[in-house]
Amino acid sequence: MSAQRQQSPNDVTIAVVGDGFGALLVYTTAVYLGFKPEQIGIFGEQTNPVATYQQFAWNLGQTVLRSESESHFLPADWPTFAQLDAYTRRSPAALARSVRRKFNPGVPEILTEAAVVTRNLGYPDRVLGGSKVGWVAREPGDGGGPPYFSLYDEDARLLGRARHVMIAVGHGPLAFPGVYGPAREDPEIGERVVQAYEPKTYFPGGRYLVVGSGIAAVNEWVNVLEAGAQCIAMRRNPEPEDQDLNVPRCLFDGSGIDAFQGLSFDQRMDFLGQALRGTSPSRRNWSETIRAGAEQGRFEEVIGEATEIRRGHAGLGLNVRLIDGREGTIDVTGVICATGFEKSALALPVIRRLAQTYDVPIHRERVRLKTNCGVPPLDRDDSRLCMMGLSANTVVPNGDTIAGLKYIARRFVGDVARAEGLRTRSFPSRLKMQMGLARKTVSALRDVHETEQLA
Missing domain, CATH: 3.50.50.60 (FAD/NAD(P)-binding domain)
Incomplete structure (x- = not known):
């Protein structure tokens, strides 16, 4: 990036369009791998990444997650949430339930962990712009360098620029089908x-x-x-x-996701139509x-x-x-x-405008993403543009779960690290970060009333 562009405080290496679960997981993964917080920008309105989910859970009266022990907000999966819970309560009950696939993190507990991660990794300080992104524009590189993206709000005011962008805008509008x-x-x-x-x-x-x-x-x-x-x-x-998870359990591991990606786009859409019904x-x-x-x-x-x-x-x-x-x-x-959310990519303004401006391929109202969740024709190895969440479940079938978001975030951040020649954080440093967050999570969980398990 040119010296002139580097003068802007909102010029970053990695930008996340959106401010929810996906944004937190991309940020956490990037910091864990070795990116500095100032290299990452979260472009949205909320400094609390769980605010929208928290309101939905309250409105629904939800007390436990549908996900299981491996799905949580620490950068690495271990210790699992059941292990954190067992250590907090000084009881093996959560571990026993987890072995039988009968442990579901409580909403208060998982939000407590998210708050610990958010606060201790400095996430709120990296929420930039203070408004929703309305437009993502591809820009040519400066002085023969790699291209980048400019991010604008709904009134076409420049919010920031980034070499790599993850679109993590969550679900579409609430659905009211038929009559x-x-x-x-x-x-x-x-x-x-x-x-x-x-x-x-x-x-x-x-x-x-x-x-x-x-x-x-x-x-x-x-x-x-x-x-x-x-x-x-x-x-x-x-x-x-009856299905314990959002999609069949086999689609939560790498081999299942690889097999899913081996299907044609239409076959994947048909499968999701059955699996998510x-x-x-x-x-x-x-x-x-x-x-x-x-x-x-x-x-x-x-x-x-x-x-x-x-x-x-x-x-x-x-x-x-x-x-x-x-x-x-x-x-x-x-x-x-209780009909969920609009699944059409065209219901999300920033994606609709991308499709209209850059001929992003839309089929059956969904973006035909690359198997690395890249957005054609804009995604490049040296300047990535990806999607996550429900918008990416045609590639990663559990893409709108914590586990799926983490899977996509890890792949995206890994690609960006290779493109930028990042000197990654050492294993001892990563372990220290992970265990430090785990200890602080356990300490915070001791002040949270234990949620009753329903399974």
């Missing part, structure tokens, strides 16, 4: 149609329709019942699958609550879909088409869409 979208926009009834990840209140004696069959839907069934209300669970899939893990406490609700006449399941929503006697009236073709009506107090 739920127009109902949500209707000023007469819109306030009664909410998303599972939004704030909401259930009233005793109310009658609520929960749409979906994944983990968020099951979580909301329990929330409705525990509030003393009646729950109608509507789904299209007559036989939802409304699965949820078994939760002992949830099953007991749902069974009790059914016995009390407060829980029922409907296999079908709504065809119309209007104002009704209880608040909303829905026309419903059942799986066998029969039609009927349902009166409810409100509707909760």
